[in-house]
Amino acid sequence: MKALIISTNRNIYPEPVMPIGACMAAEAAQNAGHDVRLADLMFARDPINSIRSVIKTFNPDVVGLSIRNIDNNDLCAPVRLFEGPKEMARVIRQATCAPLVLGGAALSVMPRELLAETGADIAVLADGERVFPAVLEAYASGKGPLNIEGAAMEGTAMLKDGVYVSTPPARNKSEACFRPPRYEKWLDKRRYLSMLSAAPMLTKAGCHFECVYCTYKKLPGGVYELMDPAEAAHEIERLSKSGFRDIEFVDNVFNSPPGHAISVCEEVIRRNIRARLHTVELNPLFITEELVRRMERAGFAGVGITAESASDTVLAKLNKGFGVQHVIKAAEILRKSSLPCLWIFMLGGPGENEKTVRETLRFAKTYPKPQDAVFFNIGVRIYPGTGLERIARQEGLLSLSASEMLEPVFYLSPGLNFDWLFRGVESVVAGNLNFIDVRSMQSRHLPRIRRLFRMLGIKQPLWRHTARIRKGLRLLGLEAK
Numbered sequence: 001m002k003a004l005i006i007s008t009n010r011n012i013y014p015e016p017v018m019p020i021g022a023c024m025a026a027e028a029a030q031n032a033g034h035d036v037r038l039a040d041l042m043f044a045r046d047p048i049n050s051i052r053s054v055i056k057t058f059n060p061d062v063v064g065l066s067i068r069n070i071d072n073n074d075l076c077a078p079v080r081l082f083e084g085p086k087e088m089a090r091v092i093r094q095a096t097c098a099p100l101v102l103g104g105a106a107l108s109v110m111p112r113e114l115l116a117e118t119g120a121d122i123a124v125l126a127d128g129e130r131v132f133p134a135v136l137e138a139y140a141s142g143k144g145p146l147n148i149e150g151a152a153m154e155g156t157a158m159l160k161d162g163v164y165v166s167t168p169p170a171r172n173k174s175e176a177c178f179r180p181p182r183y184e185k186w187l188d189k190r191r192y193l194s195m196l197s198a199a200p201m202l203t204k205a206g207c208h209f210e211c212v213y214c215t216y217k218k219l220p221g222g223v224y225e226l227m228d229p230a231e232a233a234h235e236i237e238r239l240s241k242s243g244f245r246d247i248e249f250v251d252n253v254f255n256s257p258p259g260h261a262i263s264v265c266e267e268v269i270r271r272n273i274r275a276r277l278h279t280v281e282l283n284p285l286f287i288t289e290e291l292v293r294r295m296e297r298a299g300f301a302g303v304g305i306t307a308e309s310a311s312d313t314v315l316a317k318l319n320k321g322f323g324v325q326h327v328i329k330a331a332e333i334l335r336k337s338s339l340p341c342l343w344i345f346m347l348g349g350p351g352e353n354e355k356t357v358r359e360t361l362r363f364a365k366t367y368p369k370p371q372d373a374v375f376f377n378i379g380v381r382i383y384p385g386t387g388l389e390r391i392a393r394q395e396g397l398l399s400l401s402a403s404e405m406l407e408p409v410f411y412l413s414p415g416l417n418f419d420w421l422f423r424g425v426e427s428v429v430a431g432n433l434n435f436i437d438v439r440s441m442q443s444r445h446l447p448r449i450r451r452l453f454r455m456l457g458i459k460q461p462l463w464r465h466t467a468r469i470r471k472g473l474r475l476l477g478l479e480a481k
């Protein structure tokens with residue numbers, strides 16, 4: 001089969017991320033013997049024209065549309081990122097009658113709604129590297145992706161006469177499922193590196209945490225499937241040798257299960273790999289001295305800690321599975337380390353009030369190292385099927401139907417006044433140069449700063465230089481007001 005995968009993501013904030021999922025699906029389909037083309041639209045000047053032209057020249061039998069983001073998760077300045085892929089799906093339908101297959105991280109969040117909005121034939125719910133080749137086989141055999149009983153193929157969903165049918169993905173990832181793709185083969189490596197993008201690397205599937213706002217639980221479930229640590233180190237070495245010195249772990253949580261993270265670091269140390277490793281998904285619960293020492297030696301250049309709050313009331317309502325004592329312990333351990341840290345907080349969730357916000361702000365000013373960066377998000381995006389959706393409905397804050405929730409909709413605690421929170425965060429960010437809010441993440445200066453840093457040889461992560469960047473922007477009168 002001739003399979004065309006279109007990676008629709010064009011969002012360059014906070015950085016252009018390499019489409020690991022689309023590349024994995026493409027590479028697996030090619031390894032299964034199909035003729036595969038990947039059109040990455042991240043840097044395309046005219047994406048619609050690019051789509052028309054690749055369909056015309058390649059004439060695919062199947063088109064896969066990879067959708068990463070629905071929106072930018074920003075209550076203060078929401079951007080509807082799904083608008084682009086929706087228009088692209090329309091253009092694809094005009095240009096070819098090949099079946100349209102959806103895939104990508106967004107599909108694990110709102111598959112039914114994305115199927116309805118794009119009019120696609122089928123959605124791959126996860127594990128594109130296993131399921132996409134099977135879907136291609138089903139089309140090649142002429143049977144299509146519905147089995148005799150009318151059920152969707154394993155790992156897929158579709159709207160059958162308007163009724164949503166789906167079958168969850170099986171739990172049998174093999175080692176090959178984790179192997180990072182040969183990015184240089186599918187993407188414009190130079191363009192990504194010029195923007196300081198890191199190469200994504202996955203070492204596990206699953207997450208056992210039950211955070212109230214999260215969609216991970218739906219897929220791939222609470223049990224972990226783990227990459228062999230030695231194999232992970234081997235792949236890290238391969239990526240590094242092929243010019244991707246900055247490698248970012250994109251696991252849901254890097255340090256859970258903790259023993260696996262430690263083993264991955266140990267294998268990297270044992271092989272003496274000189275890569276610069278990153279993660280923004282460290283859970284405070286499993287931050288131990290043992291892990292931190294290994295991460296330092298393995299070459300971590302920056303770690304993000306998803307603390308979310310420093311109030312026990314809010315952490316309990318968010319069902320984070322840890323309390324302030326764990327956040328403080330993590331901070332104390334990290335203080336003794338050389339790891340640059342980005343502390344990530346989410347203000348305005350269930351149970352939040354002025355007192356709990358003050359607790360978090362006090363923590364942020366007290367515990368992180370002076371050179372660490374601190375990020376505040378305001379409000380929590382509500383997705384269908386989550387505990388947060390139930391809370392929002394019970395509290396009378398949400399009356400939209402699931403399909404209407406494709407529009408950015410956020411939870412903001414009724415115990416808080418939005419203006420008070422917004423102004424409070426604005427003022428604390430203004431007063432602390434190492435603090436950032438969502439506006440900094442979306443700053444129009446970011447792409448230029450990235451290119452400048454690349455030219456000057458300044459290394460990732462960008463947030464490590466928050467205070468210096470903000471000082472510079474302030475001097476030039478360019479800091480967002």
Ligand code: B12
Pocket residue numbers: 005009011012013014015016017018020021022023024025063064065066067068069070071072073074101102103104105106107108109124125126127128129131132198199200202215216248249250251252280441
């Ligand atoms: C790590 C991560 C980040 C890192 C990325 C680092 C990097 N270098 O890549 C950072 C912190 C930078 C980040 C940023 C953002 N992220 Co983020 N991120 C994630 C996370 C945790 C993992 C993503 C990942 O790489 N997974 C591993 C790969 C292998 O999985 P995958 O992409 O889903 O691909 C598989 C399948 O989807 C499928 N597949 C993929 N493409 C295709 C195509 C076809 C045809 C087929 C058949 C199958 C298929 O097969 C793949 C292999 O199994 C996810 C949550 C999650 N678990 O999905 C959120 C997630 C993707 N992010 C999300 C969001 C919103 C964002 C931001 C917009 C946040 C912000 N305000 O800045 C930005 C956008 C960045 C950008 N430029 O687009 C949302 C997206 C959905 C949504 N709610 O809109 C997610 C799902 C979190 C959530 N539940 O809300 N993110």
